[in-house]
Amino acid sequence: MNRDAQTGGAEVVLIHDGRPFAARLSARLGERFRIGIYTVDAPPPPDRHKGAATVFSLADAESGGAAVRATLRAEDAVFVLADARPHQRQMARALGAGNVFAEAEPAHLINGAVIQAVNQAVESAWQNLSAEEQRALQSSVKSFGSLMTAGRNGEPLPMAEIHAACEDIRVALGVSDVDRWMNALSGHHDGTYRHSMYVCGALAFFAHEIGIKGSDLMDLTTGGFLHDVGKSRIPLAILDKPGKLDEAEWETMKGHPGFSREIMLREHGLEERIVRMAVHHHEKLDGTGYPDALSSAQIDDPTRLTAIADVYAALTEERAYKPAMPKEKAFGIMSSFKGHLDMDLLSRFREFMLDSSRETAAAPAKLSA
Numbered sequence: 529m530n531r532d533a534q535t536g537g538a539e540v541v542l543i544h545d546g547r548p549f550a551a552r553l554s555a556r557l558g559e560r561f562r563i564g565i566y567t568v569d570a571p572p573p574p575d576r577h578k579g580a581a582t583v584f585s586l587a588d589a590e591s592g593g594a595a596v597r598a599t600l601r602a603e604d605a606v607f608v609l610a611d612a613r614p615h616q617r618q619m620a621r622a623l624g625a626g627n628v629f630a631e632a633e634p635a636h637l638i639n640g641a642v643i644q645a646v647n648q649a650v651e652s653a654w655q656n657l658s659a660e661e662q663r664a665l666q667s668s669v670k671s672f673g674s675l676m677t678a679g680r681n682g683e684p685l686p687m688a689e690i691h692a693a694c695e696d697i698r699v700a701l702g703v704s705d706v707d708r709w710m711n712a713l714s715g716h717h718d719g720t721y722r723h724s725m726y727v728c729g730a731l732a733f734f735a736h737e738i739g740i741k742g743s744d745l746m747d748l749t750t751g752g753f754l755h756d757v758g759k760s761r762i763p764l765a766i767l768d769k770p771g772k773l774d775e776a777e778w779e780t781m782k783g784h785p786g787f788s789r790e791i792m793l794r795e796h797g798l799e800e801r802i803v804r805m806a807v808h809h810h811e812k813l814d815g816t817g818y819p820d821a822l823s824s825a826q827i828d829d830p831t832r833l834t835a836i837a838d839v840y841a842a843l844t845e846e847r848a849y850k851p852a853m854p855k856e857k858a859f860g861i862m863s864s865f866k867g868h869l870d871m872d873l874l875s876r877f878r879e880f881m882l883d884s885s886r887e888t889a890a891a892p893a894k895l896s897a
């Protein structure tokens with residue numbers, strides 16, 4: 529799927545009626561999203577912003593009436609009103625608005641609603657994919673949400689739901705190719721979800737390609753899904769920071785494998801190699817990794833592979849402070865990580881990721897709908 533072709537590159541379309549607040553809002557949203565700016569007098573035609581979230585910034589709801597009526601799914605749009613008296617909110621709701629805010633409301637609430645609207649737009653574009661991909665993406669987003677909630681609250685992990693999602697992912701990555709999988713996820717703004725599904729999809733795809741089957745294949749897929757579960761205990765302000773982490777934040781972030789250990793050791797019956805993938809994917813072969821500074825002999829193959837998929841995902845993901853890196857360039861950088869990654873496994877992984885097309889994949893024509 530090519531999101532840029534659908535949206536003209538914008539993740540958020542901001543339609544405003546010329547008030548100064550619109551400039552402040554667009555500057556703030558622009559730190560996080562690719563943004564297209566229009567006025568209520570000249571809104572973009574709906575097919576130009578299919579696949580993007582819509583935000584209305586209005587002095588009063590009535591001024592946006594015509595533009596709102598011309599918008600697809602106004603119920604998913606975010607409305608930010610200068611005048612938030614009840615009759616204004618009612619007017620916005622009469623136009624079909626679902627998410628209505630006053631501009632004086634806290635920025636994180638408005639940002640949160642916009643992130644949700646962007647994710648909804650990304651998820652609705654999944655309907656253009658194959659049935660297997662759709663099923664896997666939909667079950668992954670739902671079960672990953674349950675996983676992180678359980679991890680955060682110290683509750684038992686929803687393992688039946690996670691196993692079902694991983695089974696769907698295993699099936700999807702058996703017929704799809706990994707680039708299509710990553711493209712479908714690329715615009716998602718739940719960074720931990722997107723990253724975890726990149727790692728999970730890469731592991732499932734690679735394992736399929738080299739002929740791993742049965743419980744080994746399922747464990748690699750499940751281990752990829754769960755590998756950063758400890759991030760459920762890291763504050764969102766750090767996970768979602770639209771910039772590089774400072775030293776103290778980085779130290780906090782480095783606590784996530786330890787949290788994964790705590791969370792997973794409570795789950796009796798979880799395969800030990802799945803736990804090791806989560807706890808030790810930041811270990812390095814030369815013993816300088818964390819949390820346990822393991823030596824190479826102590827790091828098994830599934831964990832070595834998780835480390836490779838994890839670095840590959842981190843490099844090829846778009847972040848607020850960096851664009852997505854082309855995969856050839858990512859592998860160029862990774863080939864210099866000799867004390868960190870297993871070079872033999874990396875060269876096999878590289879070979880399959882660079883030649884990732886599948887003859888059996890659903891015809892690309894299906895994607896352009």
Ligand SMILES: [Fe+2]
Nearest residue numbers: 755756784809
């Ligand atoms: Fe991690």
Ligand SMILES: [Fe+2]
Nearest residue numbers: 723755756838
């Ligand atoms: Fe990771």
